[in-house]
Amino acid sequence: MQDGECRGEDLTRIQRAGEILKQGGLVAFPTETVYGLGGDALNPDSSRKIYAAKGRPSDNPLIVHIAELDALAAITAEIPPAAWKLAEAFWPGPLTMILPKADIVPKETTGGLDTVAVRMPSHGVALALIRAAGGYVAAPSANTSGRPSPTKASFVAEDLDGRIEMILDGGEVGIGLESTIVDLTVDPPQILRPGYITQKMLAEVLGEVAVDATVLALAAGEDCAQAPRAPGMKYRHYAPKGQLTIVRGAESAVVDYINAQARADRENGGKVGVIGTEELLARYRADVVKSAGSRTDEATIAHRLYAILREFDEEQVTRIYSESFSTDGLGQAIMNRLLKAAGHQVVDV
Ligand code: AMP
Numbered sequence: 001m002q003d004g005e006c007r008g009e010d011l012t013r014i015q016r017a018g019e020i021l022k023q024g025g026l027v028a029f030p031t032e033t034v035y036g037l038g039g040d041a042l043n044p045d046s047s048r049k050i051y052a053a054k055g056r057p058s059d060n061p062l063i064v065h066i067a068e069l070d071a072l073a074a075i076t077a078e079i080p081p082a083a084w085k086l087a088e089a090f091w092p093g094p095l096t097m098i099l100p101k102a103d104i105v106p107k108e109t110t111g112g113l114d115t116v117a118v119r120m121p122s123h124g125v126a127l128a129l130i131r132a133a134g135g136y137v138a139a140p141s142a143n144t145s146g147r148p149s150p151t152k153a154s155f156v157a158e159d160l161d162g163r164i165e166m167i168l169d170g171g172e173v174g175i176g177l178e179s180t181i182v183d184l185t186v187d188p189p190q191i192l193r194p195g196y197i198t199q200k201m202l203a204e205v206l207g208e209v210a211v212d213a214t215v216l217a218l219a220a221g222e223d224c225a226q227a228p229r230a231p232g233m234k235y236r237h238y239a240p241k242g243q244l245t246i247v248r249g250a251e252s253a254v255v256d257y258i259n260a261q262a263r264a265d266r267e268n269g270g271k272v273g274v275i276g277t278e279e280l281l282a283r284y285r286a287d288v289v290k291s292a293g294s295r296t297d298e299a300t301i302a303h304r305l306y307a308i309l310r311e312f313d314e315e316q317v318t319r320i321y322s323e324s325f326s327t328d329g330l331g332q333a334i335m336n337r338l339l340k341a342a343g344h345q346v347v348d349v
């Protein structure tokens with residue numbers, strides 16, 4: 001590990017956190033995507049504690065985080081050539097692979113499935129913690145189930161203080177949306193959750209890559225006709241307390257619709273928030289107007305989205321309107337999360 005990568009956390013505290021995990025306790029830690037809530041992935045009691053701390057349904061499996069490539073063989077029953085290619089191209093990094101699980105991975109960690117989700121994060125604190133914990137850290141996002149994933153340590157504390165042994169603080173995360181999940185137990189490989197590693201990037205390494213029909217349906221704002229394949233997809237996610245509506249259409253029509261709605265909502269005693277882009281920000285009239293960044297800068301929109309949703313909660317906004325974004329590239333992940341946060345409520349104007 002290079003100097004500076006563990007900024008905010010020294011190795012002594014990381015060692016202590018590793019001991020807590022080895023003894024079956026829980027520690028939240030930064031990764032490059034969002035903060036994770038870690039437990040020993042090979043200890044069924046630790047996984048049970050993770051579900052309890054988050055209030056997460058126990059059939060929604062956890063991702064096992066590793067720090068060395070050798071660890072992959074220990075927790076999987078079979079590694080297809082595609083997995084090695086993806087590991088070489090994207091690990092350490094924001095990509096999770098679904099593979100057949102080895103017996104040492106308890107069903108408590110995999111939500112009862114015979115497959116295991118594996119990721120090697122690139123964040124220095126995460127890698128140091130995984131090593132200190134013995135190599136296998138089960139970690140979903142470190143939020144209460146149903147709330148937006150935490151992008152800084154204070155958001156973790158809001159949800160989990162008093163429920164877990166320790167929070168490692170690595171400052172704000174870089175990416176801000178959870179990892180891309182790709183299922184390698186099917187042919188062609190299938191994206192179950194879009195993320196920073198896009199379909200195009202995966203296809204450049206693997207050739208054909210499919211996207212789960214429900215992800216596309218969600219991205220198009222349609223109902224899910226099919227049962228979701230990633231267990232997590234069937235649960236309400238990322239939701240702010242205020243009711244969120246996505247408004248899709250030409251720029252002026254979007255601004256006019258949102259302003260008219262905001263006026264009506266305020267007359268009815270509501271407090272109205274808007275998620276807009278820099279380009280249109282000055283044109284909104286609402287109680288709280290937040291910039292997701294420039295329309296041309298998707299990385300910034302991804303980085304800010306969850307913090308914006310949490311800030312609206314703090315400000316007790318009751319109604320939220322958001323512009324809609326492109327579903328190309330990283331936009332696929334952004335719109336997937338925004339649609340979930342909105343309970344798929346989209347208005348075309
Ligand atoms: P989170 O940790 O909050 O990012 O959630 C982990 C996500 O990984 C959830 O959406 C799970 O449904 C998904 N996941 C974990 N393990 C598997 C698996 N074996 N098969 C399919 N999806 C999985």
Ligand code: MG
Binds near residue numbers: 140141149
């Ligand atoms: Mg999560």
